[in-house]
Amino acid sequence: MKEIRPIAFFRSPLTSKFGVPRQSGLADNLVGRIVFEPQYQREEALRGLEGFDYLWLIWGFSANKSTDDGKLTVRPPRLGGNERLGVFATRSPFRPNGLGLSSVRIKQITDSVIEVVGADLMDGTPIYDVKPYIPYVDSHPEAKGGFTDKKAWQKLSVMMSDEYARCFEKEELAALKEVLAQDPRPQYQHDTERVYGMPFGGKDVRFRVDGDVLEIVGIE
Structure with missing residues (x-):
């Protein structure tokens, strides 16, 4: 299997894990930048992206220690950290392969740098792929949200x-x-x-x- 390497790194005012939003889209004013590696800093790589409002980012939990320790349950913060659920039933950052998936809104594209808002990535996070968000296949407003439907997050x-x-x-x-x-x-x-x-x-x-x-x- 081919080794995957970062195509870009994320730049954010949040320089540690502490404070990073637990999901994308929760901080609509939080601005970050996707800065591509030199071989991808070419106009043709982003050609057509200006027609989309949102992106999917596939990225790595680079600040976490390796979590391939055989544990298959985690304690979601949404449940107060008191109840264990299966790792694949949550979006916990502690996963066998340490990969994250986030939907972010495009603010602007300038000189092969994508400025986005609402990301749940800390500064320096490696990004492995960028894909356009397509509403007619990616949006499912009628879908059930599991335990998140029953436990609302209380803002301060x-x-x-x-x-x-x-x-x-x-x-x-x-x-x-x-x-x-x-x-x-x-x-x-x-x-x-x-x-x-x-x-x-x-x-x-x-x-x-x-x-x-x-x-x-x-x-x-």
Whole structure:
């Protein structure tokens, strides 16, 4: 079997796993770039893509340790991390082959770089393939969603001072709030006094959570 190699790498303000949205499409203001490797930086490789709104990305969980350890169940965050389900019944990042699949919206294409929004990839993620999203075959609005239909994800209210808000451009600030509203903490951690740190856009965002309110307490 031929070895697969990255065709591109993803660039994002999220430079660690902590804070990356758990699914694509949850942070509509989060902008990232697909930067192709030199041999694919050719106009003909993307010819016709301007007619599509969305892409499928096939990528690798490069920041995870190898998970081919024989474990066939995981604890989905959507269920509070308290119930085990089969790995193939979830989108857990801990998979036998460490491959991810995401649908992202195209913002613009410039000089063989695709700018997208809503991706659940961290900075530096290897991308193995890009395919156009085709609504008439890829969209199934009537489909059942398994356990996700029964357990809604509760967003947090994000609070910050004007001083901290001024540390970011308007689009960056909107993306940051969307990411934090998804509650990036591990689901087993509920210490209201604990201060968490999340790198975003070259800054370290410090925050704590009490109930359904997330408060930013520092920007470094």
